[in-house]
Amino acid sequence: MNPGKASSAATAEWAAYHPAVGYKRFGGTRLTVSAAGFGSYRIDAAVELHRAALRYSLLQGINLVDTSANYGDGASERLIGEVLTELLSAGELRRDQLVIVSKVGYLQGANYRLSQRLKQEGRPFPELVEYGAGLEHCVHPEFIEEQLTRSLDRLQLEQLDGYLLHNPEYYLNWAAQHGMPKDEARREYMRRIEAAFRHLEREADRGRIAFYGVSSNTFPAAAEDYAHTALDELWDIAERISKAHRFRCIQLPANLLETGAFTERNQRGGATAAEFAREKELAVLVNRPLNAFAGHRLIRLADVPSSPEAGAADVEAGLARLQTLERTLAADLLPRIAGDAASAAVTGSSTLAHWRQYGAYAAWMDGLRQRIVPAVQRQMAPLLALAQNAPELDRWSREYVSEINHAIKQASLVYQSEARRDAEAISARAAAADPDWADAGSLSRLAIRALRTSDSVSCVLVGMRSEAYVRDVLAELGSPAADKPRGAAWSRLGGGV
Template identity: 45%
Template sequence: LDHCLHPEFLEDQLERSLERLNLATLDVYLLHNPEYYLSWAERRPIPLDEARQTYYQRIRLAFEFLEQAVADGRIQSYGISSNTFPEPARSYTFTDLNCIWQIAQGISPNHHFRWVQLPMNLLETGAATEANLPDKQTALQFAQDHQLAVLVNRPLNAFRQESLIRLADVLPPNYPATPEEVSTAVDSCIQLESQFANEHLAGLKLDDETNQQLLDYLAVGRMLEGNWGGFGTFQNWQDVKARFILPRSQTAVEFLSNRPDLPDETALWLDAYVEAANILLAALSAFYQEQAAKRMTRILETAVSADPEWQAKTLSQTAVRALRSTAGVSSVLVGMRQQRYVLDILAELEHPITVKERTDSWQQMNEQSKQ
């Protein structure tokens, strides 16, 4: 992923933003994910001290440009959005909020560095629990002490062991599936896929490229054989199914269904395969859905145990309430693409809260969620 903080690039992007928005001045200008440089440097590998020296020099140059943009009247203030503010200080990609503050102070005591954006949720608690700054402060505490506004992103999308966990209620499946049932469904699909390759494909009289594509696309069973238990979370499985498995298999099924010369025996095979694939996908979805329902219940119970004031009607409301009731959090950024998500969050915002220091609650959440 290409990434740049050079002043010339920022100049171009700032002018484009002003033009698109038809504005003379932006309220806030955020530098997003400067730590991409550190990820790149780690893969090289570049010694950590050298990489960090370059990293903060790049940020210094960007801040000098942004201070000039403030002086020019094109922005009012600026900040940094980084996923690595909450990381342990020993992490190669850690972004040191104190170091960034010192850079801003070095440019001008009256600097306009005012904003910090970072991830924080019920499973990723580092912003409130990782003491990675001087005087054993967390990023949230440091920001609060230095009057930095904190924007929390990913309040409902947590990453744990490189898997995405959606912090929202999941209902148990109507018909749970055992591992044995999933394995049986996989075997049924594989048998039909072998039957297609050995008994039906040659009779279609297609070119070699189309033959291979059909074999690759009509392979739900073979794709899942030995792998179906490794998707990690219900959300990951749903994404793989929606983005990869279904589009490929549906393309092949439609191709065969639309052939006017499709032999009757192949049409019968196709009906059987579609039914078998649907049974397999439904069984695997039920398997992961049941796991997710149990996990979401545990997370909700853990959150309420960590802080009874976080209890709400839904897990998503609990996740948002935990953040908006925590001192130091200025705004919680929730991405919502469906009306029911919006209604869920609007209902939460109607609930009165007490904003206060909740480090102990977050620490308890952190410890219990790892058990």
């Protein structure tokens, strides 16, 4: 286990070693952190590309790493622990130069299975939020203590710098689903958070964490929203526990489309969450800087290359040709060749029929990789085996594969064209909102710049899963741009596409 924690002197020294990387003050902790941190939501110990990216980012000057117990079912923390141990053992980094943050709350994967076993044994985790199949949530002290032990073990650390409650508003969402009156739900919500804060103070006294906080998707929500997490109320709880409390950090989503952290006046006195955090010297970690939700659409804030135009009619025409081929297969070819039409039925047209429901290019591409292509490959596998000894079926298979690839390409072109128009509109609006953002050079760099140059933001968490991503982020951090209040720019920007 690697001892120690981040220190103000060592992190400042680290920043001086890397003058090409922008650094910022981390709230009232007196630590200095890179303006962009290594977000590890989708990294995995089994992927060498991720390992190389983390190692490279640390050696190039990124000194804040954010993870969570549920990321990759613990694989994210394991990878970070392995890379840190390697670099610390080799003397390439010191523990006191690095700020490591993890989170607690979700029960998924192994934690969910543990929860089911404990319930069967009659000793469930207390105050468990049974949210849905395969998903529970908990911020009870007993669960926090158990999970912190596991996280420290995976990270190979004796002490975490920051430890955050991870989306505790799951309780409020559960309460809303069960018809609980809002005032009653909010009182219980704050009672649970106070119990968690009191335990986290004890963990800080034990030396297992340096400071604690909350990561909530609903910090930027309207104050009247049922699931809103009221930052001012959390501050009151911490102050009530101790004037020397260790509540020092929050994490929230913010990007060029989701601007509520800077524009929604949901705190006492009419402040925004970002303004309140700055006043109280709370460090602010921003997540999802490049993945924005607009309504029910997930929009990737990145430039989209030009492509030929396509329309929905082109996709529908392709689906019609697939249906014709599928009918020929089922009614003629399979009965003659295999004697059983159901043994190798193919329904790729049905798999693609709801292509429009993905809403946006990023979601469509994820759907292709995770659902559509694997489903079609599973359907085609037995047919291709039959086709090896049936020339007529082989010709059909080749034509079908060509047609389904063409239909997928046409659908992708439709989404790509829409995404390119969205990206161009977002870039133009952001550039007009603040002249300091105008020359970023790409939409992704513009999105990072808008956040990193806002004085209330301490660190922007970016998913840097390859060295190329790391280099692009470092190039942006090296671009001069003043760190100052930018509430007016965020207000001009507004939200949505």
